[in-house]
Amino acid sequence: MGKIKKSDKKRTRKISLFNHKGGVSKTTTTFHLGWMLAKKGYKVLLVDADPQCNLTGLILGYSASEEFENFYLKNPDVNLKAALKSAYESLPKLIEAGEPVEVAKIKNLYLIPGHINFSEYEITMGIAQELSSSIQALKNIPGAFSFYLEKEIEKFQFDFVLIDMNPSLGALNQNILMTSDYFIVPTSPDYFSKMAIDSLNTVFPRWKKWSERAQSMYELDNAAYPFPKGYPKFLGTIIQKYRPRNGEATEGFQSWINRINESVVSEFVPAMYKIDMLLDRKKYQEVRKDFTDSYCLVQIPDFNTLIATSQEHQTPVFALKDNMFGHVGAILQQDQKKRREFHRIFSKLAEEVITLTDA
Ligand SMILES: Nc1ncnc2c1ncn2[C@@H]1O[C@H](COP(=O)(O)OP(=O)(O)OP(=O)(O)O)[C@@H](O)[C@H]1O
Numbered sequence: 205m206g207k208i209k210k211s212d213k214k215r216t217r218k219i220s221l222f223n224h225k226g227g228v229s230k231t232t233t234t235f236h237l238g239w240m241l242a243k244k245g246y247k248v249l250l251v252d253a254d255p256q257c258n259l260t261g262l263i264l265g266y267s268a269s270e271e272f273e274n275f276y277l278k279n280p281d282v283n284l285k286a287a288l289k290s291a292y293e294s295l296p297k298l299i300e301a302g303e304p305v306e307v308a309k310i311k312n313l314y315l316i317p318g319h320i321n322f323s324e325y326e327i328t329m330g331i332a333q334e335l336s337s338s339i340q341a342l343k344n345i346p347g348a349f350s351f352y353l354e355k356e357i358e359k360f361q362f363d364f365v366l367i368d369m370n371p372s373l374g375a376l377n378q379n380i381l382m383t384s385d386y387f388i389v390p391t392s393p394d395y396f397s398k399m400a401i402d403s404l405n406t407v408f409p410r411w412k413k414w415s416e417r418a419q420s421m422y423e424l425d426n427a428a429y430p431f432p433k434g435y436p437k438f439l440g441t442i443i444q445k446y447r448p449r450n451g452e453a454t455e456g457f458q459s460w461i462n463r464i465n466e467s468v469v470s471e472f473v474p475a476m477y478k479i480d481m482l483l484d485r486k487k488y489q490e491v492r493k494d495f496t497d498s499y500c501l502v503q504i505p506d507f508n509t510l511i512a513t514s515q516e517h518q519t520p521v522f523a524l525k526d527n528m529f530g531h532v533g534a535i536l537q538q539d540q541k542k543r544r545e546f547h548r549i550f551s552k553l554a555e556e557v558i559t560l561t562d563a
């Protein structure tokens with residue numbers, strides 16, 4: 205791994221991609237968005253905070269468990285669990301920044317790999333987050349993740365940190381989301397995504413209340429890893445127009461897209477406004493005037509066969525090279541057309557994210 209050069213841009217934006225519904229393209233979007241931001245010249249860190257390690261597998265090209273095992277054996281300190289170990293296992297050693305993995309095929313894109321056993325920390329975090337009488341013993345846990353990212357940012361001056369999360373409402377996700385600067389909610393156009401977003405209208409106010417309490421506690425303020433101040437702001441949703449794993453048939457997409465957009469505008473956004481988890485209204489209008497109709501940043505069509513090619517080459521669909529498609533003539537021309545279309549979509553998404561998070 206070569207030495208990482210510092211970027212000259214200053215303010216870092218930590219964005220989590222969250223939906224407790226599985227298979228809505230959180231991981232795929234984290235990878236594609238991160239790559240696009242890097243392509244635009246930003247220095248980007250991707251963090252795999254999902255014990256399923258799909259993002260790590262996608263980037264390193266691993267699918268078999270032996271490949272992961274080999275990686276952990278060769279690089280025992282290069283993963284999120286190892287980075288947080290001293291806090292969670294009360295070791296007499298401070299959390300420090302490690303050297304992230306350089307994503308091979310593009311400059312400026314880095315990864316903190318996940319670890320399959322990161323889920324072991326879920327219970328410890330759950331107890332720590334109760335903020336009860338045990339907090340004296342566990343006071344270093346709630347601020348640890350954020351402290352660690354700040355160390356990486358301080359050392360390598362990333363412009364963006366994108367965090368891929370697991371599909372749950374667990375304590376780790378609560379901590380990761382509430383200590384981010386911003387969050388995006390990827391969704392799919394179906395009943396379960398609508399249910400999931402609706403449930404966030406009550407989950408996020410609970411998380412906010414918890415964070416408020418954590419921010420006011422003397423013990424957490426004076427911990428080795430102080431709990432950070434502030435609340436994450438909602439950037440928008442992304443609608444993935446493909447058939448998710450075990451999903452319903454693809455018909456009726458538009459009706460679900462409309463229903464999800466409507467409930468985001470009429471219920472989710474007002475709920476976020478009440479708990480200070482929205483940006484200033486003017487900020488959304490910088491992206492487009494009609495944000496009041498929908499907070500959907502982009503709709504991403506089905507990649508169809510390109511998804512397999514993308515995974516095979518650890519390259520986003522919009523960055524696939526001609527020779528990766530394995531086609532010639534008219535079929536290659538169709539591939540190129542699709543590539544341009546996806547490039548346009550992810551470029552738009554990246555520009556929106558840049559504008560919305562611009563100070
Ligand atoms: N636009 C798309 N078109 C076709 N397939 C897609 C698209 N986006 C993602 N996929 C595929 O759908 C599956 C789920 O995507 P992904 O793993 O990114 O979702 P996720 O939300 O991260 O899932 P989980 O909740 O399990 O972490 C993957 O096999 C991925 O390759």
Ligand SMILES: [Mg+2]
Binds near residue numbers: 232254259368369370
């Ligand atoms: Mg995932």
